[in-house]
Amino acid sequence: MILKNKIQKPIDNDIHLKYRCPKCGQDHWLSYKEASTKNFKTVCYCGNVFKVKRIAGFKLKFHKPEIKTKTNTTDVSDTVQKSISEELLTKAITTLTNYGFTKSEASDIIKKSYEKNQVDDLTILVKQTLESLRN
Numbered sequence: 001m002i003l004k005n006k007i008q009k010p011i012d013n014d015i016h017l018k019y020r021c022p023k024c025g026q027d028h029w030l031s032y033k034e035a036s037t038k039n040f041k042t043v044c045y046c047g048n049v050f051k052v053k054r055i056a057g058f059k060l061k062f063h064k065p066e067i068k069t070k071t072n073t074t075d076v077s078d079t080v081q082k083s084i085s086e087e088l089l090t091k092a093i094t095t096l097t098n099y100g101f102t103k104s105e106a107s108d109i110i111k112k113s114y115e116k117n118q119v120d121d122l123t124i125l126v127k128q129t130l131e132s133l134r135n
Protein backbone atom coordinates (compact mmCIF):
# COMPACT_ATOMS: atom_id res chain seq x y z
CA MET A 1 0.00 0.00 0.00
CA ILE A 2 1.29 3.42 -0.88
CA LEU A 3 0.21 6.49 1.00
CA LYS A 4 0.15 9.16 -1.62
CA ASN A 5 -0.88 12.14 0.40
CA LYS A 6 1.74 12.05 3.07
CA ILE A 7 4.28 14.83 2.80
CA GLN A 8 7.73 13.38 2.61
CA LYS A 9 10.69 14.55 4.60
CA PRO A 10 14.24 13.87 3.46
CA ILE A 11 15.68 10.56 4.56
CA ASP A 12 19.25 11.63 4.04
CA ASN A 13 21.25 14.68 3.14
CA ASP A 14 24.48 15.54 1.46
CA ILE A 15 26.02 18.74 2.74
CA HIS A 16 29.25 20.10 1.40
CA LEU A 17 31.20 23.12 2.53
CA LYS A 18 33.58 25.24 0.57
CA TYR A 19 36.89 26.31 2.02
CA ARG A 20 39.56 28.51 0.57
CA CYS A 21 43.26 27.85 0.87
CA PRO A 22 44.69 30.81 2.78
CA LYS A 23 47.92 30.59 0.81
CA CYS A 24 46.89 30.37 -2.84
CA GLY A 25 43.14 31.01 -2.81
CA GLN A 26 42.19 27.65 -4.29
CA ASP A 27 38.70 26.49 -3.29
CA HIS A 28 38.13 23.10 -1.72
CA TRP A 29 34.87 21.29 -1.15
CA LEU A 30 34.70 19.21 1.99
CA SER A 31 31.92 16.86 2.88
CA TYR A 32 30.00 17.47 6.06
CA LYS A 33 31.63 14.36 7.49
CA GLU A 34 35.12 15.68 6.75
CA ALA A 35 34.32 19.10 8.14
CA SER A 36 32.98 17.58 11.35
CA THR A 37 36.04 15.40 11.87
CA LYS A 38 38.29 16.52 14.68
CA ASN A 39 41.49 18.19 13.48
CA PHE A 40 40.64 17.59 9.85
CA LYS A 41 43.36 18.89 7.58
CA THR A 42 43.13 19.72 3.93
CA VAL A 43 46.12 19.44 1.67
CA CYS A 44 46.02 21.97 -1.10
CA TYR A 45 47.50 21.52 -4.56
CA CYS A 46 49.95 24.25 -3.69
CA GLY A 47 51.35 22.11 -0.90
CA ASN A 48 49.80 24.13 1.88
CA VAL A 49 48.08 22.17 4.64
CA PHE A 50 45.30 23.94 6.48
CA LYS A 51 42.95 23.01 9.26
CA VAL A 52 39.23 23.66 9.18
CA LYS A 53 37.00 24.66 12.04
CA ARG A 54 35.11 21.60 13.23
CA ILE A 55 31.41 21.57 12.41
CA ALA A 56 29.15 20.56 15.27
CA GLY A 57 25.99 20.08 13.26
CA PHE A 58 23.36 21.42 10.94
CA LYS A 59 19.77 22.05 11.70
CA LEU A 60 17.22 21.17 9.11
CA LYS A 61 14.31 23.56 9.17
CA PHE A 62 10.96 23.09 7.54
CA HIS A 63 8.50 25.74 6.60
CA LYS A 64 5.66 25.96 9.03
CA PRO A 65 2.41 24.73 7.56
CA GLU A 66 0.26 27.55 6.32
CA ILE A 67 -2.74 28.21 8.46
CA LYS A 68 -5.92 28.48 6.51
CA THR A 69 -7.97 30.99 8.42
CA LYS A 70 -11.14 30.88 6.41
CA THR A 71 -12.33 28.89 3.44
CA ASN A 72 -15.10 31.32 2.72
CA THR A 73 -13.55 34.63 1.77
CA THR A 74 -16.74 36.58 1.15
CA ASP A 75 -17.26 37.75 4.70
CA VAL A 76 -13.87 38.88 5.86
CA SER A 77 -15.01 42.23 7.14
CA ASP A 78 -16.74 41.01 10.27
CA THR A 79 -13.88 38.94 11.56
CA VAL A 80 -10.99 41.30 11.76
CA GLN A 81 -8.11 39.63 13.57
CA LYS A 82 -7.00 41.61 16.53
CA SER A 83 -3.25 41.47 16.93
CA ILE A 84 -1.58 41.15 20.27
CA SER A 85 -0.59 44.37 22.02
CA GLU A 86 3.13 45.13 22.17
CA GLU A 87 3.02 45.39 25.93
CA LEU A 88 1.37 42.02 26.44
CA LEU A 89 3.66 40.38 23.92
CA THR A 90 6.78 41.76 25.59
CA LYS A 91 5.61 40.59 29.01
CA ALA A 92 4.71 37.14 27.74
CA ILE A 93 8.06 36.81 25.95
CA THR A 94 9.89 37.72 29.14
CA THR A 95 7.92 35.09 31.03
CA LEU A 96 8.60 32.38 28.46
CA THR A 97 12.31 33.14 28.25
CA ASN A 98 12.40 32.11 31.91
CA TYR A 99 11.28 28.68 30.77
CA GLY A 100 14.28 28.44 28.49
CA PHE A 101 12.78 29.71 25.24
CA THR A 102 14.69 32.13 23.09
CA LYS A 103 13.03 35.47 22.45
CA SER A 104 12.15 34.66 18.86
CA GLU A 105 10.79 31.25 19.78
CA ALA A 106 8.71 32.77 22.52
CA SER A 107 7.42 35.52 20.26
CA ASP A 108 6.47 32.94 17.64
CA ILE A 109 4.49 30.62 19.86
CA ILE A 110 2.80 33.43 21.76
CA LYS A 111 1.56 35.06 18.58
CA LYS A 112 0.32 31.71 17.31
CA SER A 113 -1.44 30.98 20.55
CA TYR A 114 -2.96 34.45 20.59
CA GLU A 115 -4.26 34.00 17.06
CA LYS A 116 -6.12 30.88 18.12
CA ASN A 117 -7.56 32.31 21.28
CA GLN A 118 -7.29 36.01 21.92
CA VAL A 119 -6.86 36.58 25.61
CA ASP A 120 -5.48 39.77 27.02
CA ASP A 121 -4.57 38.39 30.41
CA LEU A 122 -0.88 37.63 30.74
CA THR A 123 -1.24 34.62 33.04
CA ILE A 124 -3.92 33.00 30.90
CA LEU A 125 -2.03 33.72 27.71
CA VAL A 126 1.19 32.16 29.04
CA LYS A 127 -0.76 29.16 30.30
CA GLN A 128 -2.56 28.54 27.04
CA THR A 129 0.68 29.02 25.11
CA LEU A 130 2.48 26.40 27.18
CA GLU A 131 -0.50 24.07 26.92
CA SER A 132 -0.60 24.44 23.16
CA LEU A 133 2.97 23.16 23.01
CA ARG A 134 1.98 19.86 24.56
CA ASN A 135 -0.26 19.00 21.63
Ligand SMILES: [Zn+2]
Pocket residue numbers: 021022023024025026044045046047048
Ligand atom coordinates in the same frame (compact mmCIF):
# COMPACT_ATOMS: atom_id res chain seq x y z
ZN1 LIG B 1 46.74 26.42 -1.73
